[in-house]
Amino acid sequence: MGEASTQQPASGPVPGEPTAGGSQSDSQVGAPRPAGAPTGGPATGSPAAAPPEPVAASGAAADPASAADPGAAEAGSGAGNGPDPDGVIDLLGVLAYASLVAFFRLSDDAAVAVSLADKEAMAGMAVAQFGHFKLLRRRLEEMHAEPEQAMSPFVAAIDAFHARTAPSDWLEGLVKAYVGDGIAADFYRALAELLDQETRELVLEVLGDAGHAEFAVARVRAAIEADPKVAGRLALWARRLVGEALGQAQRVAAEREALARLLAGGTVSQLGEIGRMFARLTDAHAERMAALGLAG
Numbered sequence: 001m002g003e004a005s006t007q008q009p010a011s012g013p014v015p016g017e018p019t020a021g022g023s024q025s026d027s028q029v030g031a032p033r034p035a036g037a038p039t040g041g042p043a044t045g046s047p048a049a050a051p052p053e054p055v056a057a058s059g060a061a062a063d064p065a066s067a068a069d070p071g072a073a074e075a076g077s078g079a080g081n082g083p084d085p086d087g088v089i090d091l092l093g094v095l096a097y098a099s100l101v102a103f104f105r106l107s108d109d110a111a112v113a114v115s116l117a118d119k120e121a122m123a124g125m126a127v128a129q130f131g132h133f134k135l136l137r138r139r140l141e142e143m144h145a146e147p148e149q150a151m152s153p154f155v156a157a158i159d160a161f162h163a164r165t166a167p168s169d170w171l172e173g174l175v176k177a178y179v180g181d182g183i184a185a186d187f188y189r190a191l192a193e194l195l196d197q198e199t200r201e202l203v204l205e206v207l208g209d210a211g212h213a214e215f216a217v218a219r220v221r222a223a224i225e226a227d228p229k230v231a232g233r234l235a236l237w238a239r240r241l242v243g244e245a246l247g248q249a250q251r252v253a254a255e256r257e258a259l260a261r262l263l264a265g266g267t268v269s270q271l272g273e274i275g276r277m278f279a280r281l282t283d284a285h286a287e288r289m290a291a292l293g294l295a296g
Helices: 070-077 085-112 116-142 147-164 170-192 197-207 212-226 230-255 257-264 268-292
Strands: none
Touching (some): 085 116, 085 147, 085 170, 085 197, 085 257, 116 147, 116 197, 116 212, 147 230, 170 197, 170 212, 170 230, 170 268
């Protein structure tokens, strides 16, 4: 489930995001992935995600990969009598904590950035993440949920994810924010299509790019051009991030039944759509790697 950063809305498991010089960045941490649906009774999970690559999740990236299938979303948006309120609160809770962590990570990254221009850009992204946190907190209160209580189940998982994926330098932090937080944001973006209109619009706003994607791509590409040997190390790092994020997401979903029900949409047909959604997330990850110059 949120790091030398630059987002991801978000990263996470698949809730968070990386930081420069060892801090983590933007987006939400890894996004939860449902486990297999049991036979007989309502489905509470979904097929295993196609491996590639969080999520997290802090700051989602506005790039070719950021569109995570609206089709699956529409398939589940009208199912049953609407989304499970407990699942919606779980989703808002994980996004809120991921945004708060992204704020901390981006602030740390801004402090260690070398140029004044980079310090200013990253500080602005940090402020945007804190704004997202306040929007999510307000929505939880409107739903008569206690924000701290909604976030608390995800604190340990998100913190553990970031501890395991702490970048060793600023470039690794940028990649973590762009790739790790980006895949988490894509997951949350697709899941948002299952929500009511007001909550969906809020989640999509929070997951919107705050300039992180363009910032990360430009810096990473410049570094690779200056020293091509950097590409191999960063490509390995990106693959590790993806595996960590998806694994963390699966654990979170397994521990939060309400969130798993929301992911599954409560129907077998929706489980199939979620499986296809994970395949699309894999394709989006490949596009991000290409944008960074790390494909192939």
